[in-house]
Amino acid sequence: MTSEGMTGADRTVFVNTAAASTGGTGTGVAPEAVDLTAPFGGGSLPNPVTTASGCAGYGRELAKFLPLAELGSITTKTIMLAPRSGRATPRMAETASGMLNGIGLQGSGIEYFVSHELPWLAERGARVLVSVAGERVEEFAACARALNGQPGVVGLELNLSCPNADNRGLVFAANPATAHDVVQAVREVADPALPVYAKLAPDVTSVTDVAKACVRAGADGLSMINTLPGVVIDTDTLRPRLAGTVGGLSGPAIRPVAVHCVYEVHAAMRAGECAAVPILGMGGIRTGLDALEFVLAGASGVAVGTAVFNDPTTPLRVLDELREALAARGFAKLTDAVGLAHHH
Amino acid sequence: MAHPVQRQAEILELAPVGAYHRLVLRAEGIAERVLPGHFAALAVDGADGSLLLRRPFFIHRADPAEATIEVVFAEAGRGTRALAQQRVGDVVDVVAPLGNAFAIPTGPASALMVAGGHGSVPLFGLAERITEQGGSVGFILGAPTADRLFGVEQARAFTPDVLVTTDDGSFGIRGQITLPLTEAMRAIEARVVYAAGPTGMLRAVAEVCAREGVRCFTAVEQTMACGVGVCMTCVLPVVGDDGVSRLVRSCVDGPCFDGSRVRFDDIGAVPPDLEGAAAMGER
Numbered sequence: 001m002t003s004e005g006m007t008g009a010d011r012t013v014f015v016n017t018a019a020a021s022t023g024g025t026g027t028g029v030a031p032e033a034v035d036l037t038a039p040f041g042g043g044s045l046p047n048p049v050t051t052a053s054g055c056a057g058y059g060r061e062l063a064k065f066l067p068l069a070e071l072g073s074i075t076t077k078t079i080m081l082a083p084r085s086g087r088a089t090p091r092m093a094e095t096a097s098g099m100l101n102g103i104g105l106q107g108s109g110i111e112y113f114v115s116h117e118l119p120w121l122a123e124r125g126a127r128v129l130v131s132v133a134g135e136r137v138e139e140f141a142a143c144a145r146a147l148n149g150q151p152g153v154v155g156l157e158l159n160l161s162c163p164n165a166d167n168r169g170l171v172f173a174a175n176p177a178t179a180h181d182v183v184q185a186v187r188e189v190a191d192p193a194l195p196v197y198a199k200l201a202p203d204v205t206s207v208t209d210v211a212k213a214c215v216r217a218g219a220d221g222l223s224m225i226n227t228l229p230g231v232v233i234d235t236d237t238l239r240p241r242l243a244g245t246v247g248g249l250s251g252p253a254i255r256p257v258a259v260h261c262v263y264e265v266h267a268a269m270r271a272g273e274c275a276a277v278p279i280l281g282m283g284g285i286r287t288g289l290d291a292l293e294f295v296l297a298g299a300s301g302v303a304v305g306t307a308v309f310n311d312p313t314t315p316l317r318v319l320d321e322l323r324e325a326l327a328a329r330g331f332a333k334l335t336d337a338v339g340l341a342h343h344h
Numbered sequence: 345m346a347h348p349v350q351r352q353a354e355i356l357e358l359a360p361v362g363a364y365h366r367l368v369l370r371a372e373g374i375a376e377r378v379l380p381g382h383f384a385a386l387a388v389d390g391a392d393g394s395l396l397l398r399r400p401f402f403i404h405r406a407d408p409a410e411a412t413i414e415v416v417f418a419e420a421g422r423g424t425r426a427l428a429q430q431r432v433g434d435v436v437d438v439v440a441p442l443g444n445a446f447a448i449p450t451g452p453a454s455a456l457m458v459a460g461g462h463g464s465v466p467l468f469g470l471a472e473r474i475t476e477q478g479g480s481v482g483f484i485l486g487a488p489t490a491d492r493l494f495g496v497e498q499a500r501a502f503t504p505d506v507l508v509t510t511d512d513g514s515f516g517i518r519g520q521i522t523l524p525l526t527e528a529m530r531a532i533e534a535r536v537v538y539a540a541g542p543t544g545m546l547r548a549v550a551e552v553c554a555r556e557g558v559r560c561f562t563a564v565e566q567t568m569a570c571g572v573g574v575c576m577t578c579v580l581p582v583v584g585d586d587g588v589s590r591l592v593r594s595c596v597d598g599p600c601f602d603g604s605r606v607r608f609d610d611i612g613a614v615p616p617d618l619e620g621a622a623a624m625g626e627r
Contacts, residue, residue, distance in 0.1 A: 054576075061573035061596065064347060077576075083620035085591055088613050092569050092577035094423075097394040099569060103576045104624060106591060135625075165625075243612060251396055286392070309570035310387060310396040311437065313350065 015330035031327040036319075036334050038072055039278040039300040041155060041195020041220035045072040045127060048334055049291070049319040052250075052282045052305030053078055053131035053157060053199070054103065056315075058117040059124070065312040069125035071319070075303060076113070078131040078159040081139045083109040088243035093232040098251025098284070099306060100230050102244040105133060105162065110146045122152030129155045129197070133162035137185045144190040155195040157280075158182055161226040161248075173201035173226065176213030187218035195220035197280060202228055202254075202261050211265045212274045222265060223280040223303070225258045251284050251306040258283025259297050266298020266339050286314065288321020295322075295334065296341035346382055346441040348572065349373050353438040355430055356412060363491045364462050365428050366404075368414045374440050375413050378406035380448075380470035381563055381600040384415055384440035385571030388423040391437075397569045399423050400595070402466040402540070403441065413440060416465045416494060442571050446470050446561055446600045449536055452478035456534040458549050460521060460541025461487045462494040466563055467540055471502050482532040483507070486521030486545070490514040505532055522548045529556055536561065539603065547608035560603035566594040581607040581618060590619045 038048035050073040056062050059074050068074050086106025093100045107113075110132070121128050130153055132143035140158060147153050160173035160182060172178045183198050190196055198214035200207055202225040211222050227248025232241040262281045269276040281299030285291050286307040294302050302322075307314040331337045349371075357368035374384075383402045389395035401415035419425050430436065448470070449455070455474050457467040464485055471481040482505035487493045489512050496515075499506045507524050508516030517524060521541075529537065529552075539549040540563035553560035569575040572595065579591035580598075583605045591614075592598070607615070614621050 055574060057574040057576075064572075065350060080623070082623050084623040085614050085618045085620035086576065086579070087624070089577070089579060089611065090567060091579070092567060092575070094395065094397050094569075097396070099397060101569070101575070101577065106576055106579070106620070108620075252394075306396060309575055310398065311350075311391075312439070312570075312572055312574075 013329060029327040029330055029332050031324045033332065034323050034326045034334070035332060036323060038334055040072075041197070041278065043195070045154065045301070047072040047319055048295070048301040049315055049322070050075045050129060050280070050301060050303045051308065051315055052303040053159060055305040055308045058113070059121050059126055062308070062312055063124065066316045068121070071126075071315055072301065073127040073129045073154055074121065075129040075157060076117075076131050077107065078105050078133045078162075079107055079110050079113045079143060080105060080133050081110055081142055083107065083112070090241060090243055093241040093247070095230070095232060095249065095251070096253060098249055098253035099309070100232050100242060100247035100249050101227070102242045102247035104244065110143050114146055114150055118150055118152055126152060127154040128152045129157050131157040131159050131199070133159035135162060135165040137181050140182050141185040141189050144186045144196075147194075148191045153194060155197060155221075156186065156190060157197045157199050157223055158186060159199050159226070161199070161201045171201060173199070173210060174204060176209045179210050180213040180217040183214045183217035183219045197221040197223045199223035199226055200261070201226045202257050207261045208265050208268045208274070212268065215275050215277055219277060221278045221280060223282065224261045224265065225254070225283045228254055228257065252286055252290075253284065255284030255290060255293070259293050262294055262299050263297040263341070267342060269298070270339065270342060285318060286310075288318050288323070288325045291318050291322045292325050292337070295337050296339070298339040298342070300335065300338045346377060346379070346443065346445065348439050348442050349377070350437065350439045352435045355432050355434050355436065358428075358430060358432060361416065362494060364416050364418050364494060366414065366416050367427070368412055369436065369438060370410075370412055371438055371440065372411045374438070375406040375411055376408040378403050378413060378441045379445035380473055381443060381446035381466050382441035383443050383571070383599065384413060384438050385442055385568075386415075386427065387437040388427050395423050395426065397423070398439065398571050399427065400442070400568050400571045402563070403469075404465045405469065416462050418462060439572060442595060443599050444597065446538060446563070447602075448473055449479065452480075453535045454532050455479060455481050456529055456532060456537045457481055457483045457499070458521060458525065458537060458539040459483070459485050460545040461492050463541030463545075463563070464495045464499070465540070467538055468495060468498055470538060475502065480532070481505070482528060482534065484509065484521055484524060484528055486510065488512065520548070521545060522552055525549065525552050526556060529558055534558055539563070543608065543611060546603065546606075550603035550606065550608060554604055562601055562603040562606060564594050564599050564601060564606065568595050571595050581610045581615065583607065588619050589615070589617060
């Protein structure tokens, strides 16, 4: 049984009492008056919405559906040092409220990105959060170095879910020490003005321990979460559906897992166990209210991923709906809602 | 590539044709952009349903005056089943036109259309274009069984040169589509062959064309998640203008490829000479 039938008619939307007591009138905030400025690293972005890595390419295709500059930022598909063919097909299987993908980080390499994709993005006024990865710590650092001084780049996101060639192919995000090494190496060579975000994997013993290690290593922000590993088996062919067998599960199906990770890490920051840095929340966001969940759990930015495949305009719609949802709850500022679910 | 438009499109007609469904949508601003070979990506489960991925369908007809487009689809899973259960007056979210459309010969040319099942869907608009510019067309339509043929009468309206094959012999010639292919190409002195249908069929047709020295264009069908070029799931190995093979997206770089460039034998594999294959390690 769900609560929809039992109590749906009586549901109350609580308004932000803090805003009301400091001169706000609760429900009186006009959507266009909501200050959406979103903390990002040590600075800020005009609004909290970005695309999740791997779900928006390098922007060209999405630009046909929405002006990229209206998003807080655009997060690129992960870029590695050398060109990669990616995995064989099939690379995808649809699942309940989500999908499994195993692309294998196909891409043309950092040089091509810097010479062909980045200038195009910069010309359109897009703020670019560049997702990079490597199979070795030095490869992450080399990508970061190649991005120093390039136009349009507002930050780096380290895809720590790449298999570590020096550690039996275990992903860097799998343990605090390897995650720490990557962040530290990148922070050492990256332009100090560029925030470095570590993107964390949910399938670890303690995401908070990995988060703490990344922040200690100098991460200016944390992206949570990457996909969850999964397998889908075709009951007609009696074989796994993906050529690579294991894929990453994404979409609304994983949202509570993602909100949990954000909630837990934000709680550690509030408790002083981890230095406070902004959290970029992602995992199954399809609506403004989905995004608000992440904000209330502790995220000051949100990324829209798989929902883009359903509707390429989703990131802008999520931004509009989030603005309205904040206004309806009496929030004059996005930052007033960040982590508010912890006040109870 | 086409510049796609996203619309909430009203269903004007939805009815079975043989083993398939014919769906007519009113979609302002789309029909006038459609060229033969373009496809449409339809959301199948509303704005909050659990099936997130769009289903891609070749566009059968586009009528700019009526602002309508028509697709034909087979029920092949939950998404297409849900679509088949929609009603006239319902609204579906459509993104179209997508893809690169067929290359069309300049001036009058003799073209052979080869289609497996409802692969024929994009070929009638193409036949119309070719005929309009003084060319002529022939058709070979094949399917496993008679009910899975699509457009035999429509093809006959264009030309008397229509051959039909079925695997079980329930209609026309018993056997696969490649059986009468060489003879048909020679009979109409085809300068170009357009093929659409299952991948195995496309591979066989491309092989015959290569042997006969005839240009061949293939409309491929690969599983897609987004249809607009961002998900990287619909890739297949294609030889580029520079001679280098890459995994390219069938949604934006295709779905209409020069058949001699598609490495049909390597679909579903990562051959070692592919750009970036070395970076994939031993896997």
